[in-house]
Amino acid sequence: MTRQLLVQRPKNMHELRPYLKLVKQINDLEDTYRQYSDEQLKSKTEQFKQRLANGETIHDLAVEAFATVREASSRVLGLRHFNVQLLSGLVLLHRNVAEMNTGEGKTLVASLPSYLVALEGKGVHIVTVNDYLAKRDKELIGQIHEFLGLTVGLTIADMTNSEKKAAYNCDITYGVGTEFGFDYLRDNLVSSLEEKVQRPYHYALIDEIDSVLIDEAKTPLIIAGKDMPSGRLYKVCAFAIKSLKPDDDYTVDQELKVVNFTEEGIAKCEKVFGIGNLFDLEHSSLFHALLQSLRAHVLYERDVDYIVDDGEIKLIDMNTGRIMEGRSLTDGLHQAIESKEGLENTEENKTFASITIQNYFRMYPSLGGMTGTAKTEEEEFRKVYGMDVVRIPTNKENRRIDYPDLVFLTREGKYRYLVKEVKKRHEKGQPLLIGTTSILRSEEISDLLKEEKLEHVVLNAKSAEQEAEVISLAGQKGRITIATNMAGRGTDIILGEGVAELGGLHVIGTERNESERIDNQLKGRAARQGDPGSSVFIISLEDTLFQRYAAEELERLKPKLKVNGDGLITSPSIHKFVEKIQRISEGFHFQFREYNLKLENVLNQQREVIYEFRNKIISAENVLSFLKKQVETIPVEMIETFCDVEWVLEDLDLEKLAAQLNKVLIFDVSFEEDAFSSVEDIKQAIQPTIDAHFRQLRAFYDDERLQSAVRGVSLYVIDNLWKSHLETMAQFKEGIGIRQYKQEDPVQQFEREGFILFEALFSKIKYRISEHINQFIRELMQQEEEIEQ
Incomplete structure (x- = not known):
């Protein structure tokens, strides 16, 4: 059977x-x-739906x-699915990742499981890595689905x-994956059910799944709003940071992307700003701005992490090299980079809502995905998702030749x-495709080729508009x-006339990436669909990978290496060294994503509770009745908290307690006694007023004006307090990795303290809502009194 269906027996035949x-x-x-008429073929869709219903x-x-x-x-596009494409479609149907080589037709594969799952009527989301591919695939594959009677949409x-x-x-x-995530966040900021755009999640089919679920896992999706401008502060901080010296005034951990001031650095900053102690509470905003400015100067490199375009900072996706249009850094870091580059400061962003790509896609009951490079990350896919x-075999035998790395001592030699x-x-x-890891390196190589009068095209974040055509x-x-x-992931490279005879496309990698998977993506650009092709990596020990993960080891290794006249390292052991450092890098990034996910899971649980509470307020038929159940314990909780703080019962300031209770109760509280012997006595004395309050509240259940006002103000309270909570949790998360706990797991510390903060948040939300309900009802009662008079 294998001979009939596949060109060669795969290693994973049992699978x-x-x-x-x-x-x-x-x-x-x-x-x-093939014998069916178009109408007979189209009628299959309704037949399948009926059978599912049965x-x-x-x-x-x-x-x-x-x-x-x-x-x-075959009829609509003139494209017939190969056996390996059918095979891949079936793998996707069973919640797996199908690893298919470049050029094997992943786009057409998506038409198979998406059609079948869509018959259930619950929606299918097909996720691509950019808008161009989403539009292209919708227009192309959408023709098949529309021919068969399904509807096809696009969200951009x-x-x-x-x-x-x-x-x-x-x-x-x-x-695009990020747009699906942003739509989810926006849906949880609306004030009515009619404004929501998404349906409950059912099935997502992700193209280039490694790019979406692994490379983008580090960057959370954030919806932010503008805060008070603080541009002058960041400009002054940028000036102060430029005078600091590495090692003496600050330390850097390039692996962890962490910077810290030394005692000398702190002293210098205090001198610049003329203050005694930078760690005093009154200087917390200044310290935060200084730390962000230090990050901007040390960790963010122009033409690597961002570009300056028409007076604006535009961030670069480090995994794809693309500009992340419309994205900005939060918490003052964007303003710090602007000040570093001498640009006008935009308004600072504060987070309103956020979620990681990992937790967004884990909300789907069913996932499937395709990529050319996933086996290296198999453990992570299994563990997290x-x-x-x-592994899907190729339709035709792969003819690509991968040459051993050429490793040079210096970048100049390379x-x-x-x-x-x-x-x-x-x-x-x-034809040659030269892969680089940053705009900076691509422009260095371009300048070298210009010197030799070698005509070429550069494709990087500055020229992304022509991406598909160039590739x-x-x-x-x-x-x-x-x-x-x-x-150009998703765009096929088709060989020109006579190129196959020249050996096909030759791919040259100029640096090893921090993951072998990214290297394999580059190699996979050559030799599609049985074409000839080749690849080689020409690298040096001065490349970023080695400087970041093996700087000290290199100093010990260099004297032992054999090097020829061109600076090429001829010691066979160098290849094992390169492989080892790449494994170290991959291990570090996996651990970082795993650690980050554990922290994010704490916030994710809180997010789910807040969004569920918010959705219940939006969808409640009678919002006052719903909220009564949420806030009816507030007066008693206030008494307990007050007595806990003012713990000597004989000395309780009862007038102060009454004033606090009057903020949440419709009828004024007054105490007939001067003192109480227990907290229970206080509760008992106040209970008639609490009962009267909730009886009066029930009397207003049918008041539509009050319903609308309470619904609106409750959402306002939740959103504002949640925004402040996100900021607090972000600062806590930022510091937890560098705080030293006594033999304690920082994740457990984050969970415990995060839970305490969240409990306080929820109590505050309920208290504020109680205050507003009380205020509204008192105003309505006063209006009714005035009308009667």
Whole structure:
């Protein structure tokens, strides 16, 4: 059976065998389905829906549904699914990651499981890495689904609420992962059910799943609002930081991305600002601004982490090399970078809502994903998302030649050899794709090629608009393309005429990335669909990977290395060293994501409680009745707290207690006795007033004006206090990694203290809502009195 279905026997045959049986059954139906008229083929959709309604499952329908989509694709697009694409579709249906080589047709694969799951009527989200691919795939694959009677939508930034709502109400919705996440956050900031755009989650199919779930895991999605301007403060801090010296005045941990002032650095800052103690509470804003300015100067590099474009700081996605349009850093860090670059300060952003990509996609009951590079991260996919990685064999034999790394002692030696290699291959007309890790490096290499009069194209965050076109032409004869990590994922490189005879596309990596997976993505640009191609990494020990993770080890290693006249290291052990340092880097990043997720899970639990409470207020038929149950314990809690603080009962300031209770009770409290012998006596004395308060509240249940006002003010209270809580938790999270606890796990400390902070938040929310309800009802009662008089 394998010989008939696949070009060669894969190593993971045992894993694929159950799926291959189904592929054979799909193939057996092909001749029959080819005989159907268009109307007969289209009618399959309603038949499948009816069978699902009668109790069958999507897995019962998989063979027939896939055969239907394959035939529809042949008719509508002229594209017939290969056996390996059917195989991949079945793997995705079972909540797995399908690892498919570049050029194997992942876009067409998505049409199979998305059609079948969409028949359940609960919505399917197809996630891509950028807007261009989302639009392209929706327009292309959407034709198949629409032919079969399904609706297809697209969610992108700048759409109106009604447009987004229409897109999410479609059977299948395309979009970028971050936009799906932002729509979720926005849905939890609305003040009515009608404003929400998303339906409950069902199934997400993620293209380039490693990029979405692993590379973007470090960057939370944040919806922020503007705060009071503090530009002058950051400008002064930028001036102060420039006078500080590394090691003497501050320390840097490049691995952890952490900076700290030394005692000498603190003393210098105190002298600049003319203050006695920078750690005094009154100087906390200044200390925070100084720390952010230090981060901006030491950890953020121009043309690596950001670019300056038309007087604006634009952030670069370190994994893709793309500009993150519309994204800015929060908590003053963006303003600190602006001041560093001498730009006008924008208003500071404060977080209103946030979620990590990890926790967003974990809300989907079912996930599937595709990528060319996932096996190296199999443990993380299984541990975090409960997904297995299944390697899919190629449709045609892979002919790519991967040459061993060429490792040079210095960057200068590496560049000299690189230019010679480019000239040699360019002279015979072979197309070259040169991969770099940053804009800075891509421009350095571009300058070297210009000196040699070698015509080339540079693709980085500054030229991203032409990305798809530049990459699609990279396989043409004589073409030289320099690209940062973005390298046009999702766009095929098709070889020009006569290029196959020259050896196909040759890919040169100029640095090893911090993950082998990113290197494999670059190599995967060559030799698609059985084409010839080759790859090589030309690197140096001065590259970022080695400087960041092996600086000390390199000093010990260098004297032992054999080096030829070109500066090329000839010691065979160098390859094991490179591999070892990359494993260290990967291990560190995995541990960091795992640690970060544990901290984020604490906040995620809190977010779920707040959003559930908020949604109940929005959807409650009678919001006063709902809130009564939430706030009815507030007066008693206030008495307990007051007595706990003013702990000597004989000395209690009863007038002060009465004044506090009057803020949440409709009828004024007054104490007939001068003192009480127990807290229970105080509660008993006040109980008649509390009972009268809630009786009066019930009398207003049908007042629509009060219902509307209370609903609106409750959401306002929740949103504002949640925003402050997020800020507090962010500062706590920031400090917890560098605070030293006595033999205590920082995650447990974060959980415990986070729980205490959250309990206080919820009590405060209920108290504030009680205050507003009381104020509204007192005003209404006064109005009624005036009307009667």
